[in-house]
Amino acid sequence: xxxxxxxxxxxxxxxxxxxxxxxxxxxxxxxxxxxxxxxxxxxxxxxxxxxxxxxxxxxxxxxxxxxxxxxxxxxxxxxxxxxxxxxxxxxxxxxxxxxxxxxxxxxxxxxxxxxxxxxxxxxxxxxxxxxxxxxxxxxxxxxxxxxxxxxxxxxxxxxxxxxxxxxxxxx
Amino acid sequence: xxxxxxxxxxxxxxxxxxxxxxxxxxxxxxxxxxxxxxxxxxxxxxxxxxxxxxxxxxxxxxxxxxxxxxxxxxxxxxxxxxxxxxxxxxxxxxxxxxxxxxxxxxxxxxxxxxxxxxxxxxxxxxxxxxxxxxxxxxxxxxxxxxxxxxxxxxxxxxxxxxxxxxxxxxxxxxxxxxxxxxxxxxxxxxxxxxxxxxxxxxxxxxxxxxxxxxxxxxxxxxxxxxxxxxxxxxxxxxxxxxxxxxxxxxxxxxxxxxxxxxxxxxxxxxxxxx
Numbered sequence: 001x002x003x004x005x006x007x008x009x010x011x012x013x014x015x016x017x018x019x020x021x022x023x024x025x026x027x028x029x030x031x032x033x034x035x036x037x038x039x040x041x042x043x044x045x046x047x048x049x050x051x052x053x054x055x056x057x058x059x060x061x062x063x064x065x066x067x068x069x070x071x072x073x074x075x076x077x078x079x080x081x082x083x084x085x086x087x088x089x090x091x092x093x094x095x096x097x098x099x100x101x102x103x104x105x106x107x108x109x110x111x112x113x114x115x116x117x118x119x120x121x122x123x124x125x126x127x128x129x130x131x132x133x134x135x136x137x138x139x140x141x142x143x144x145x146x147x148x149x150x151x152x153x154x155x156x157x158x159x160x161x162x163x164x165x166x167x168x169x170x171x
Numbered sequence: 172x173x174x175x176x177x178x179x180x181x182x183x184x185x186x187x188x189x190x191x192x193x194x195x196x197x198x199x200x201x202x203x204x205x206x207x208x209x210x211x212x213x214x215x216x217x218x219x220x221x222x223x224x225x226x227x228x229x230x231x232x233x234x235x236x237x238x239x240x241x242x243x244x245x246x247x248x249x250x251x252x253x254x255x256x257x258x259x260x261x262x263x264x265x266x267x268x269x270x271x272x273x274x275x276x277x278x279x280x281x282x283x284x285x286x287x288x289x290x291x292x293x294x295x296x297x298x299x300x301x302x303x304x305x306x307x308x309x310x311x312x313x314x315x316x317x318x319x320x321x322x323x324x325x326x327x328x329x330x331x332x333x334x335x336x337x338x339x340x341x342x343x344x345x346x347x348x349x350x351x352x353x354x355x356x357x358x359x360x361x362x363x364x365x366x367x368x369x370x371x372x373x374x375x376x377x378x379x380x381x382x383x384x385x386x387x388x389x390x391x392x393x394x395x396x397x398x399x400x401x402x403x404x405x406x407x408x409x410x411x412x413x414x415x416x417x418x419x420x421x422x423x424x425x426x427x428x429x430x431x432x433x434x435x436x437x438x439x440x441x442x443x444x445x
Contacts, residue, residue, distance in 0.1 A: 050184045058191045065198075072199025072206070076192055083188040132199065135209050 004045055012060070015040050020067045031146055034154040035074075037064060038125055039161065041082050042118060043105065046098055050086045057082025070133075077129040081121050088120045106162045114162075118155055126151045212324040215295075219283065219327030222295055226283040230424060237424050244313035275390050276430040278302060280310075282423050283327075290357050291337060294318060294330040296426065304328045304428050309388040312426045315395050315418035316340065319388060320428065328428075332420055334360060341383035342395050347372060350383050353395060353414065360421060362399065365412040372410070374401045380414055387437040390429065 019037040027033075041057050061078030065071045089104075092113045102108040109117065130143040130150070200210040230237075280302075284295035298304055300323045310317040310330050318338065322329035331338055334355050342365065343350035351367040368374060378398045384391030396416040404411040431437070 051187070054184060054188055054191065058195075061195070071202040072195045072197075073203075075198065076195035079188065079191045079195060083184070132206075135206050 008044060011043060012040050016060075016064065019064065024068060031149060032153055033146070033150055034157050035126065035129065035150070036154055036157045036161065038078065038081060038122055038154065039158050041078065041085060042121060042158070043103070044085075046089070046102070046104060050083075053082045053085055054079065057085075073129060073132045076132060077125045080128050081125040084121060084124060088117055091120070092117050106159070115155075118158060119151065122154050122158075123147070123151045126154065211322055215299075215322060215324035215327045215329060219295060219297070219299075219324065222284040222327075223297060226281065226297070230281070233422070233424060236422065240313055240422075241425065272432075274432055276432060277427045278304065278430070280304075280328075280426055280428055282426060285420065285423065286332075287334065287360060287421060290335075292332045292334040292420075293321070294332050294420075294423070294426075296320075296328045296330060296428070297326075298428070299324050299326045299328045301325050303430065305430070307388065307434070308431075309429045310426050311389070311393055311429065312418055312423050315416060316382060316389060316393060317418050317420065317423055317426050333363065333416060333418060334420060340389065340395075341385045342380050343383045344368070344372070344374065344398075345379035345381050347378075350385075351409075351412075353380070361416055361419065363396065363414045363416050365398075365414050366404070366409065368410045368412060370403065370408045370410060374398060374410055374412060376400065387431045387434055388429075 015037050019035065023034060023036065037060070040060055041053065044053055044056065057078045058075060061075035062071075064074045064078075068074070092109065099108075104114075104117070106114045126147045127144070130146045131140065134140060134143040200206050278298065280296040280298040282294050283297045286292045286294065294310075294317065296304070296310070304320060304323055306320050306323055308320045310320060316333060318330040318332040318335070320328050321331045333340075333353075336355065336357060339352050339354045341350055342353045349368055349372045351365050353363050353365050355363045365380065376398050380395045380398065382389040382391060382393040382395060394417055396414040396418075399413040399415045401413075402411050403409075
């Protein structure tokens with residue numbers, strides 16, 4: 001259990017740093033704004049209880065909010081993602097359950113299942129986030145456009161990061 | 172039994188999810204200026220609709236008094252009409268006068284919600300931005316000043332009333348032209364406090380207090396109230412003056428929202444100073 005906590009804490013720190021220090025300072029046409037910190041929740045261990053995931057989502061979102069001065073917005077969006085994660089995970093679970101010791105990444109799930117899993121979670125998160133950013137019915141179309149663009153962008157970035165994940169030797 | 176526990180557990184997570192989202196939402200509308208304004212404006216529309224319904228019923232109970240107040244005001248205004256004046260000097264004909272320019276536009280509105288029991292009281296009016304009301308406009312009734320508009324939604328507006336600890340307005344003694352600040356310390360709904368009047372000014376009880384018109388929110392010379400009692404403020408060389416407010420907000424139903432035509436010009440100048 002200890003290595004798992006260590007790995008997840010390290011991932012938390014590195015992804016948050018990447019999001020806050022690098023990605024939040026890149027403005028591409030004012031529309032492209034990927035939020036790869038969602039990978040923190042996406043990559044949490046399979047057997048973690050929904051309650052722990054929900055609380056992790058809430059406090060991770062709140063932490064990011066404090067750095068981006070958007071109190072509440074990321075908190076709400078990431079809490080939604082954390083709530084939906086167990087439900088989406090249930091969709092892609094094989095009939096006889098996951099192999100013992102497997103984790104949620106491209107290597108263990110395969111490209112197809114991982115893509116379904118990631119997109120089904122990134123999309124609601126981004127929709128919630130950009131809708132809250134607009135916070136007015138007049139801007140909702142722009143919010144939907146930004147959601148679709150950035151969902152794809154975040155997804156591609158996550159796949160790139162996944163391709164760098166060192167391959168653990170399988171026991 | 173195990174299934175039951177499982178059901179409770181899953182719903183427990185859902186309940187916590189809703190709670191966390193609510194906390195997130197409240198933080199968002201509390202700490203983000205843009206979200207706060209949008210949310211308050213939306214809330215105005217919702218509560219305003221409800222308050223209108225209540226007001227539609229309750230306004231009939233005070234029709235007699237309201238009519239008396241309006242008739243009294245009409246009499247005062249008629250007395251100011253040109254045909255109420257006798258031209259005693261045939262040398263001058265002051266009919267067409269280009270020296271004066273309209274300074275304040277009055278819009279009538281009705282109070283649909285009137286809060287009186289707080290330290291910071293607010294009123295709600297049945298007109299909003301669609302009727303041309305903007306934040307920062309002054310509100311009076313036929314008897315005195317009522318407050319300043321602080322929030323506007325399309326159909327409703329919120330007024331910070333005189334009975335609010337944040338409300339301050341520049342006023343002066345009617346017959347002496349010395350000016351000070353009027354504020355409200357809470358408690359008594361009919362009394363405010365006038366500060367910053369120097370000790371050397373001879374203040375009489377029952378003197379009238381009127382607006383100074385310095386900030387451009389209220390016109391000059393609108394009746395505010397009368398002096399009740401005068402006491403020296405400790406450790407200073409000013410008076411602390413109790414003023415009985417004439418507006419009588421408990422009965423305020425019909426009010427006027429005043430737009431200063433030159434407000435932008437005044438604000439621009441004030442910005443230049445800073």
